[in-house]
Amino acid sequence: MLKVGITGGIGSGKSTVCRLFEKFGVPVYYADDRAKWLMNYQEDLKTKIQKEFGVGVYDEDGRLNREYLAGIVFNNKAKLETLNAIVHPAVFDDGKNWQEEQEALGVNYSLKEAALLFETGSYASLDKIIVVTAPEDMRIKRVMERDNTTEEAVRARMSKQMPQEEKVKKANYVIDNTAWESLRAQVSKIHEDLLYYAKRPNR
Numbered sequence: 001m002l003k004v005g006i007t008g009g010i011g012s013g014k015s016t017v018c019r020l021f022e023k024f025g026v027p028v029y030y031a032d033d034r035a036k037w038l039m040n041y042q043e044d045l046k047t048k049i050q051k052e053f054g055v056g057v058y059d060e061d062g063r064l065n066r067e068y069l070a071g072i073v074f075n076n077k078a079k080l081e082t083l084n085a086i087v088h089p090a091v092f093d094d095g096k097n098w099q100e101e102q103e104a105l106g107v108n109y110s111l112k113e114a115a116l117l118f119e120t121g122s123y124a125s126l127d128k129i130i131v132v133t134a135p136e137d138m139r140i141k142r143v144m145e146r147d148n149t150t151e152e153a154v155r156a157r158m159s160k161q162m163p164q165e166e167k168v169k170k171a172n173y174v175i176d177n178t179a180w181e182s183l184r185a186q187v188s189k190i191h192e193d194l195l196y197y198a199k200r201p202n203r
């Protein structure tokens with residue numbers, strides 16, 4: 001199975017693009033969503049997070065208080081590094097299991113969507129990388145509207161990510177998500193290309 005990664009900075013439109021790939025029948029692993037699931041339900045991970053960030057990071061029902069944790073880590077480099085070091089290996093293992101399941105199902109190629117593919121080093125386990133881009137001011141505006149948050153909060157996360165132009169240099173494919181109109185055609189073209197690669201024995 002060809003393993004394809006899809007990344008892009010905050011608000012670039014990764015999830016939006018992935019939903020189009022899903023329409024072509026491509027299975028997608030959403031690392032950011034899965035990370036949150038694991039942080040809520042994997043006891044091992046919960047214990048480590050609580051030990052590091054205090055019991056207040058989970059509410060009485062044992063659910064992660066994301067706003068509280070975001071307030072800590074996106075304003076403190078060392079704390080973010082600590083959280084990343086706890087969460088990223090667990091997500092990597094979970095993603096690997098998912099890929100193996102897809103492979104067993106006979107899937108041609110699968111997608112792994114993550115905000116941090118290059119930053120975590122997980123790109124190295126993937127065969128091709130797609131980077132989704134949009135102008136910075138547009139990304140900020142979209143996230144502010146989607147999450148009802150401030151420009152400052154979006155910039156705090158952005159500053160912890162590899163700059164867009166660097167990601168583009170490392171990409172096999174770039175999807176420009178400035179507008180809806182051309183999105184489907186860009187996805188369709190890349191999908192055809194990936195199917196072609198996936199079926200080549202010596203790719």
Ligand SMILES: CC(C)(COP(=O)(O)OP(=O)(O)OC[C@H]1O[C@@H](n2cnc3c(N)ncnc32)[C@H](O)[C@@H]1O)[C@@H](O)C(=O)NCCC(=O)NCCS
Binds near residue numbers: 009010031158161
């Ligand atoms: C702090 C948390 C709980 C805040 O949750 P929240 O629902 O507000 O954000 P969510 O996880 O949906 O992320 C939204 C966007 O924020 C940015 N972001 C998230 N985590 C990080 C990070 N560690 N570094 C830089 N940017 C990040 C990404 O662009 C991401 O797409 C959460 O972001 C988190 O646990 N982050 C650390 C683990 C992580 O890196 N997860 C994502 C990749 S596996």
Ligand SMILES: Nc1ncnc2c1ncn2[C@@H]1O[C@H](COP(=O)(O)OP(=O)(O)OP(=O)(O)O)[C@@H](O)[C@H]1O
Binds near residue numbers: 011014032115145178
């Ligand atoms: N081409 C577009 N035109 C207008 N709005 C868009 C476009 N693409 C995405 N959006 C909107 O912008 C917001 C961010 O998109 P999306 O959630 O797909 O980005 P993301 O890269 O997955 O974000 P994050 O890094 O925060 O996980 C969403 O509200 C989405 O509906």
